Amino acid sequence: METIEVKTKSKQYPVHIGEGAISKLGHLIEESVPRCSSILIITDSNVAPLYLQQVKMELKDYQVYKWVIPAGESSKSLREYEKGITYALRCQLDRNALIIALGGGVVGDLAGFIASSYLRGIRFIQIPTTLLAHDSSVGGKVGINHSLGKNLIGAFHQPEAVLFDTNFLTTLPAREWRSGFAEIVKLGLIRDAEFYEFLSSNIESLPVKEELLGKVIKRAIELKAEIVGMDEREAGIRAYLNLGHTLGHAIEAESRYQSISHGEAVMIGMLYAIKLSEASMKRKIVTKRFYQWIEQLGYAFWHPTLNKSGLLLERMKQDKKNSRQQIHMVLLKECGEATLEKVEDQFILDQLSSFKAWVRGNVTN
Structure with a gap:
């Protein structure tokens, strides 16, 4: 143990x-x-x-x-x-x-x-x-x-x-494995690029194979413990743990928590956050291989609530990281390094439109 x-x-x-x-x-x-x-x-x-x-x-x-x-x-x-x-x-x-x-x-x-x-x-x-x-x-x-x-x-x-x-x-059913593994992928993206590379190179399907499960969970909890130890009450870097959650929570709430699990919604939120990061930073953050791997693991990139951009925006404004109705989102500077940035409403809406077009044009699910 x-x-x-x-x-x-x-x-x-x-x-x-x-x-x-x-x-x-x-x-x-x-x-x-x-x-x-x-x-x-x-x-x-x-x-x-x-x-x-x-x-x-x-x-x-x-x-x-x-x-x-x-x-x-x-x-x-x-x-x-x-x-x-x-x-x-x-x-x-x-x-x-x-x-x-x-x-x-x-x-x-x-x-x-x-x-x-x-x-x-x-x-x-x-x-x-x-x-x-x-x-x-x-x-x-x-x-x-x-x-x-x-x-x-x-x-x-x-x-x-x-x-x-x-x-x-x-x-656990397959949906619960996807829900949990999304948060593990998140930890690699925000904190440990080497861990992300290990995951993407070794986890080809879900559930995680028994011989890898203990190692994966241990490292994920170590990363979470490191962040919590530095910032117990989310005054700083603990907010980075919310990568994908601003949109993900909005999708969950708008669907009334019925048609999508937490981790599945967060994964869509992370994909959107990556695209928004790339638009904001004006450079690529992840390769095409990342999206292929996520699709291979069984995640859907689309949910009907994405058609409700205005309602999602209002839901996003309820996020705890926000101040004075100004949306703050966790973005990626690069794989393994996150930042918390103020994002204007119109930019969010524009990128939601771009994200929807990208999903429809590039994935099969």
């Missing part, structure tokens, strides 16, 4: 990665959550039948409660948040209680936000069950969506630990 230490100004905690890592859960709680009075496991309707009982078996020495939310992005809502707080109160969780987030990004974000605000904050542990959650489980950003945009309500609340059992990934 591999262990990475996340070191921020507010907290230091371990991320344990490996096959069968869940067997270490009891010991991890003893070590990281002293005087734990009771445990609330928050999971969803997809994960519960697969792994809830296995996790509970590791917690025989504790009073354990469970709350199962409907699977899907719609559960990252004020309504589900209130339900979760109410359930925790009915369970009479005290300030020495622990919340365990067992699931993907939706579960982790919602459970973490409940932990951040219940009794003004209690401890929680992340147990990711998706590839996408390699990103969302590390760094302490927790929250829920609003009808006007994604992740507009939330907090910074670091977990006590992250336990990433790679065996849990074996049940």
Whole structure:
């Protein structure tokens, strides 16, 4: 089992990665959550039948409660948040209680936000069950969506630990692999060109082959931990982690989180951000091989919401990086180096038109 230490100004905690890592859960709680009075496991309707009982078996020495939310992005809502707080109160969780987030990004974000605000904050542990959650489980950003945009309500609340059992990934459908791998590609593009080259040279299809999976996840989490360690509260370079998210979140919100996964939307957002970067920097950032590789992995470059340029622009103006309704986007100076730039509305609209024309003329999906 591999262990990475996340070191921020507010907290230091371990991320344990490996096959069968869940067997270490009891010991991890003893070590990281002293005087734990009771445990609330928050999971969803997809994960519960697969792994809830296995996790509970590791917690025989504790009073354990469970709350199962409907699977899907719609559960990252004020309504589900209130339900979760109410359930925790009915369970009479005290300030020495622990919340365990067992699931993907939706579960982790919602459970973490409940932990951040219940009794003004209690401890929680992340147990990711998706590839996408390699990103969302590390760094302490927790929250829920609003009808006007994604992740507009939330907090910074670091977990006590992250336990990433790679065996849990074996049940993921193809869409979830694409969703998670998009965020891994992003880390290479913004921070580590050598890692990007490794990915594009070795990952020919999804899911990632078992012999490469551990190495890929470990390096992705190391990169995320480095950035979070330097900028815990997104005052500087942590904003670079939002490459592709400004448009990606707009696509998700405009589609009402129904027809496209987070990572698939982010991938379209990254492709657009690269094209916008090239137009802004007046030079090529990636080669044609990059687009061929992304298509080979099964990503769609098109979504019907791209026809709603005006509505997407308004959604993009709700992005947390913006100031005074002025859109700021993460762009690439080159592969492995990002920047945050103010972008004018008309330039965004012009480049959306160019991007749509490019997609229609150059890809088959």
